[in-house]
Amino acid sequence: MKKYILLIITTLLAFPTFSQIKYEEFTSAKLGESRRLKIQLPRNYDTNTDKVYPIVLVLDADYLFEPVAGNVDYFSYWEDMPESIVVGVMQGNKRYDDGNYDDTNFFPAETGAAFFEFLGLELIPYIDKQYRTAKFVIAVGHDFTANFINYYLFKDPPLFNGYISLSPDLAPMLDARLPERLAVIQNKIFYYLATGTDDIKDLMEISEGLNTSLQAIDNKNFNYYYDNFEGATHYSLVGRGIPNAMEKIFSVYRPISKQEFADVLMKTDIPIHQYLIDKYKTIEDLFGLTNPIRENDFLATAAAAEKRKKWESLREIATLAKKQYPDTVLGDYYMGRYYEEIGETKKAMRTFQGAYDKEEVDFITIDLMLDRAEKIKADFGY
Template sequence: MKKIILLLLCILCSLSASAQILYEEFNSSKLGETRKLKIQLPRNYDTNTEKVYPIVVVLDADYLFEPVAGNVDYFSYWEDMPESIVVGIMQGDTRYEDCNYDDSNFLPADKGADFFEFIGLELIPYIDNNYRTAKFVIAVGHDFTANFINYYLFKDPPLFNGYISLSPDLAPMMEERLPERIPSVESKIFYYLATGTDDIKGLMEISEELNGKLKELKSDQFNFYYDNFEGATHYSLVGRGIPNALEKIFSVYRPISKKEYKEVLMKMDEPVHTYLNEKYATIKNLFGLSNPIRTNDFIATATAAEKKSQWESLREIATMAKKQYPDANIGDYYMGRYYEETGDPKKAMRTYQGAFDKEEVDFITVDLMLDKADKIKEDFGY
């Protein structure tokens, strides 16, 4: 298992080489010192000048940056998450001072308080001002730094939208404070917690205790995920937790899957085109991204509409596809199918014929369109 994880990390790190890596030194007035940053920009960042990107802030970047950046690049390549800017804070021997908290109230103190303000008041504004960012930020931490990112949940509103907490070494009272605080947070929060059966015993036990409390919270705004990896140690769980966290946090962003088609589209009572509208509205509201609807998602919802004989819904999908992809034949195909099924074969034939010179999409070829037009012509004698 360890060899498999190491091989996966090597592959992910080589993939991240395709993205642009920048090394910067940030002079922090809050810390009174310079901090080294490692920043991965998405592929084609320089050419997609109108595009904005979520931010993934990585603490303990000395060893966490590469596995996070590699996974982000890999997942975004396959459209399982949006392309994102990964910002790593190099900490090295300062991580213990950075995460320092007061012995009486267990809140950031001394260097820990300075580091807290450095991230919130200096680093994030700097990234926003110098790069094209969307208003969705995730923080990643491991043991001490995993505990530290929790403090940002007590800001109003919280600094981060997503929290990836890998085997946290929680400060005293944190396992009580988090369940008390989260129900009062008005913004949508994604929280991922991971441990392993071979993790440090005290850390595994406290993660299990926190899981027991967080999973009981009832809130539409709080999305909680937990993994306890069989056989994973304090360090190997990181390689398994990061991809799981990204997959779960960005589940709504992914193209419609076979499972989603069967368990959601085919079982919903509402017209299926409403699911398409709601999916992309959610992507926009959550991640600040105005993405075009994927052709895969048009095909999935249109197929469901056909199977369920929702012809008006199919017309809506065809209209959206024609507007989204005017030079492709996908909208014309489904509009032709709508006309066929609603008793207007002549319009269907002309719609198929009119798209013969448009770009083909998936199975919708020129030959398919012309064959359907010829069959209508033969059947009705046009």
């Protein structure tokens, strides 16, 4: 009995750390009816009251919501993408009416035009008003709805910043219109396209042809990614495409990896501290997020500065770390290392000693700091 009670208490205490999923009925004037929404809020959304979140809009949410929401929660837990609000539109057997297009110009018509306006003029403004949102929206669709999300690229500016198009069933002429539009688009766009070798034959050929056209686009605003999964069917490619799309679209957001360290930090001509600043400015510009620099990224850039003997960059990194994490040893350690390397050993010793009451970070312990101070004292007789 005691174990049972303890399990309940543990579950209740842990509950706030899980993503919150809720259903809402949204009455649409454009559609003349209500639509059911399924919404996943990030972990601790209610307690992080100053934080804003990108939106991931999921069409075909009757079956697409869970794989998208699960991947968003997983990737954001490990900081490989920002925490995001996932909004699913339940469509059921209305998906074909929602995606209806004109037989002449092949753009949304009648029920399709109403659904187009519902998403752009009602739903997204409602989510922006109801929740704390950042100005970055990704749309996800599969076959018929993957076709539909493309129509928003022809708005100026486009409604969405990112497009995850899973085995699209393209409307006539869209395979030609899309490359023409994306070649001249002025807004930063992330576009992911996926098919599989065992996809429906016609749809696989559509994706392969579209990929050939999109690969040829030379536009710095157009960020394009493509996968053709070996052995994947029309339905199994969804489970492989969604995490690949998230990983690629949010690649700049991720903490500095071993590969980025080796291929970029150890080779870049940009001052290493400036690379760090630029990385977070890019995150702010792209996703509307003013995130603090991660401790991991301070450690990575400082290590690169030490290995490459870029001591002025190390000083700048230490200054940033002291400002951002004043209660930790992070900035003091690297400032002490800077003073050591430029020959100001007494300043280095005092800097190491001065951090004795601060929080340790990774390998930078109080003992390490004091040992370095003692070594300087012994070597120079202070």
